[in-house]
Amino acid sequence: MPDTPQTALSPAAVPDSAPAASNGAKVGLLLTLVLGSLAALAPLSMDMYLPALPRITTGLHTQDALVQLTLTACLVGLALGQLVAGPLSDALGRRRPLLVGLALYAAATACCALAPDVRVLIVCRVVQGLSGAAGIVISRAVVRDLFDGLAAARFAATLMLVSGSAPLLAPILGGQVLRFTSWRGVFAVLAALGVVIFVTASVLVRETLPRERRRAGGLPDTLRTMRALLADRLFSAYLLTVACGFGALFAFIAGSPYVVQEVFHGSAQAYSLIFALVELGLVGMAQLTGRLLLGRFDSHRVQLTGVLLLVLAAVALVLMSSVWHAGLVPVTAGLFTMAAALGVVAPPSSALALQRAPHAAGTASALLGTMQFLTGAIAPALVGLGGHASALPMAVVILGAAVAALGVFVALARPWSPIPDPLRA
Numbered sequence: 001m002p003d004t005p006q007t008a009l010s011p012a013a014v015p016d017s018a019p020a021a022s023n024g025a026k027v028g029l030l031l032t033l034v035l036g037s038l039a040a041l042a043p044l045s046m047d048m049y050l051p052a053l054p055r056i057t058t059g060l061h062t063q064d065a066l067v068q069l070t071l072t073a074c075l076v077g078l079a080l081g082q083l084v085a086g087p088l089s090d091a092l093g094r095r096r097p098l099l100v101g102l103a104l105y106a107a108a109t110a111c112c113a114l115a116p117d118v119r120v121l122i123v124c125r126v127v128q129g130l131s132g133a134a135g136i137v138i139s140r141a142v143v144r145d146l147f148d149g150l151a152a153a154r155f156a157a158t159l160m161l162v163s164g165s166a167p168l169l170a171p172i173l174g175g176q177v178l179r180f181t182s183w184r185g186v187f188a189v190l191a192a193l194g195v196v197i198f199v200t201a202s203v204l205v206r207e208t209l210p211r212e213r214r215r216a217g218g219l220p221d222t223l224r225t226m227r228a229l230l231a232d233r234l235f236s237a238y239l240l241t242v243a244c245g246f247g248a249l250f251a252f253i254a255g256s257p258y259v260v261q262e263v264f265h266g267s268a269q270a271y272s273l274i275f276a277l278v279e280l281g282l283v284g285m286a287q288l289t290g291r292l293l294l295g296r297f298d299s300h301r302v303q304l305t306g307v308l309l310l311v312l313a314a315v316a317l318v319l320m321s322s323v324w325h326a327g328l329v330p331v332t333a334g335l336f337t338m339a340a341a342l343g344v345v346a347p348p349s350s351a352l353a354l355q356r357a358p359h360a361a362g363t364a365s366a367l368l369g370t371m372q373f374l375t376g377a378i379a380p381a382l383v384g385l386g387g388h389a390s391a392l393p394m395a396v397v398i399l400g401a402a403v404a405a406l407g408v409f410v411a412l413a414r415p416w417s418p419i420p421d422p423l424r425a
Helices: 029-047 050-059 064-092 095-113 118-146 149-178 183-204 218-231 233-263 268-293 299-322 328-355 361-385 392-413
Strands: none
Touching: 029 064, 029 095, 029 118, 029 149, 029 183, 050 064, 050 149, 050 183, 050 233, 050 268, 064 095, 064 118, 064 218, 064 233, 064 361, 095 118, 095 183, 118 149, 118 328, 118 361, 149 183, 149 268, 149 328, 218 233, 218 361, 233 268, 233 299, 233 328, 233 361, 233 392, 268 299, 268 328, 299 328, 299 392, 328 361, 328 392, 361 392
């Protein structure tokens, strides 16, 4: 597999398509907020309704496992949708696919609020994920259009601050909505928010990919591009490492509503506060990593430190759930550490992966997002198979994802091998 220091796709392979990225690109506050909101669609779609999962089970007269499939369905949609939206944005530009996706997202979310049974809800969640994927993948591609190297990594961390506020606030908002209405009201609020983001994006998001830099090869060209990216050892290392890390996070997302509310007998509001605290670990550490660590320390060492911390936190969670029978406070501390570790891993992994694909940022962004949400789709199913009698099934899945992240990073990134660091100041 090629591991040239600059890019996986060279200009020779894709003529006349060099990016317009610039370390000095100016991005206004409003556009930053809009891009962050686009990236926040996925966590909003998943996290805001999490406190309502037990109520959906009761309201639709179904089983916990089927209700958890609504989370898996959305994740599958988000994964597959990025494979469509990313290459489309490379061929058609960023703006048109983005606006179409946002319009479909608002409509699908409204259908979720009206679902008569759990099977219809699962189908609507798939469509919601497919359409919402455009915001995630295109926001990353826009960042790659505007920035390069360390500047791209730091701006991505800034976007994580904006988009990361969504999971901090979403469960709290969802818990408050549940005080006044049913779970259907949660989806109604999400649909209204989708309309607001659509209108705002249509006004503020301009085209960042000029016609002369668009790809025009159709499906065969897209498949060739994906094959070239996946054949690149370092791109695959960053891709799989961050994907496994998000598998651990999604195991927490899927298991925590039941762990907090049924195992530890906390309220929906208590769960939302704990969820927000854990997400704060992710967002806060991502900011520290982008501002203080990247550019000063070798990127591979930063990633390795984060992955090792992730494994240690996962081991502690398994021990607390099986041997020590710890209470809610120490389990929350372990989950906070797990999320903080992912905050160390994610910014450099995503930035380095996109750095190796300047001529196909949409396609590279699609692969990043797809792998993250595919592992995220598997994690809830595995947690559900273990039942909800204790926190152990969630902890075991988190540990498995953490060990996988460490394995692929060591095997593919080879952090002991000296290579030029494009994120080094």
